[in-house]
Amino acid sequence: MSILINTLRAIAYTLVNPNSVLILIMLAFMLYRQNKNITIMQKMIVGENFDSSLELTISQIVIGIIAGAVSSIILAFLGVAFDENSAIYLIFLISIFFMFIKPRFICFAYSGALLGILSLILELISKIYAGVKINLFGSVIDLANVDILKIDIGSLIVLISVLHFIEGILVIIDGKRGAIPVFTNRGDKIIGGFALRRNWLVPVALFLIINNPINLEYTQNIATPSWWPFLKISPFLNMAKGAAVTLFAYFSIIGYSSVTFTKSKEEKTFSSGIALLLYSIILFVLAQFSYLSYMYKLLLIIFTPVAHEFMINIQNFLEVKRNPKYVSGDNGIMVLEVAPNSPAQEMGIKSGDLLVEVNNKKITSENDILYPSIEGVNYISFKIERGMGKHYEVSYNKMNKEKK
Structure with a gap:
């Protein structure tokens, strides 16, 4: 002791x-x-x-x-x-x-x-x-x-x-x-x-x-x-x-x-x-x-x-x-990181998620995500793929011009 x-x-x-x-x-x-x-x-x-x-x-x-x-x-x-x-x-x-x-x-x-x-x-x-x-x-x-x-x-x-x-x-x-x-x-x-x-x-x-x-x-x-x-x-x-x-x-x-x-x-x-x-x-x-x-x-x-x-x-x-983990392709856009206190974080989107659809529209490029977020509507939804091919639906209905 x-x-x-x-x-x-x-x-x-x-x-x-x-x-x-x-x-x-x-x-x-x-x-x-x-x-x-x-x-x-x-x-x-x-x-x-x-x-x-x-x-x-x-x-x-x-x-x-x-x-x-x-x-x-x-x-x-x-x-x-x-x-x-x-x-x-x-x-x-x-x-x-x-x-x-x-x-x-x-x-x-x-x-x-x-x-x-x-x-x-x-x-x-x-x-x-x-x-x-x-x-x-x-x-x-x-x-x-x-x-x-x-x-x-x-x-x-x-x-x-x-x-x-x-x-x-x-x-x-x-x-x-x-x-x-x-x-x-x-x-x-x-x-x-x-x-x-x-x-x-x-x-x-x-x-x-x-x-x-x-x-x-x-x-x-x-x-x-x-x-x-x-x-x-x-x-x-x-x-x-x-x-x-x-x-x-x-x-x-x-x-x-x-x-x-x-x-x-x-x-x-x-x-x-x-x-x-x-x-x-x-x-x-x-x-x-x-x-x-x-x-x-x-x-x-x-x-x-x-x-x-x-x-x-x-x-x-x-x-x-090894194959890279964070790479986008024809099947969607890969999330590398999620900004703190952002709508994405509030929706539960995580690093490593694959964004497959936005507002029921297939995502093929970054612009597909960008346009709905600046259109002025207060609602946005994503279909994401996480883990071993599991799909989830997330949405956010408080979008405004102050939200990034």
């Missing part, structure tokens, strides 16, 4: 600490700018935005804090810990930096791989040049004792796997929010789809093993139970019995971006989320053998981003090979 309480306390402290709050405000403003662009695009295409940029941003922060607390509790009970000199916080900074290069590179598979490679290189240098001393800025450094980026690879991979597990859940439950309808050409037809981009501001609390216990301003030393850690994969944890163990939380951004023309928003986010969950489980299992050898650690670090890229490329390949 003490681990649970201290983990939540570390998250809570980060949310109220002035320095952390400043970082939170900066990241929130960055997300707000992104959401502002999303709502502008929605209004340009649909005519209305579904949520305000402020609503999108607040939900990202609130959901992210909850997700951060859950991921931190999982990591704490598993026993994921890092040496105080590991500079593990760099994984969060690097991921944010990568986001500006390309949004999908915000994923921890890439920042974690970079950090892991640097750590292994420094570990190799310390082994090869053991006993060699250099003079750096007036200080004599023994290369055998270089403790910069002293990162345990097993704990690092478990951290990445848990964060991807949480990301998969977030994508399933919230990934479709803020979707933008988009269009492209395939063959001789215009097809519709959705551009999905969602980020969550997540505080993550991690155990740090302090070799020389001191009174730290931001947290307190934690007494760990005898059964801890649940996973005994880290050599650093052997030091925990004779050293101080403390928790410190860092802000990170978990992001998801994708485009689909073959699935609905819900179908796409569900399949992407399941793929992320499977990826996280595979990483978690492989991490348990990180103690085997240096070469295994290296292969594991390389596998992490390569497998992530493979997962994305498989999804992109299936997008190209």
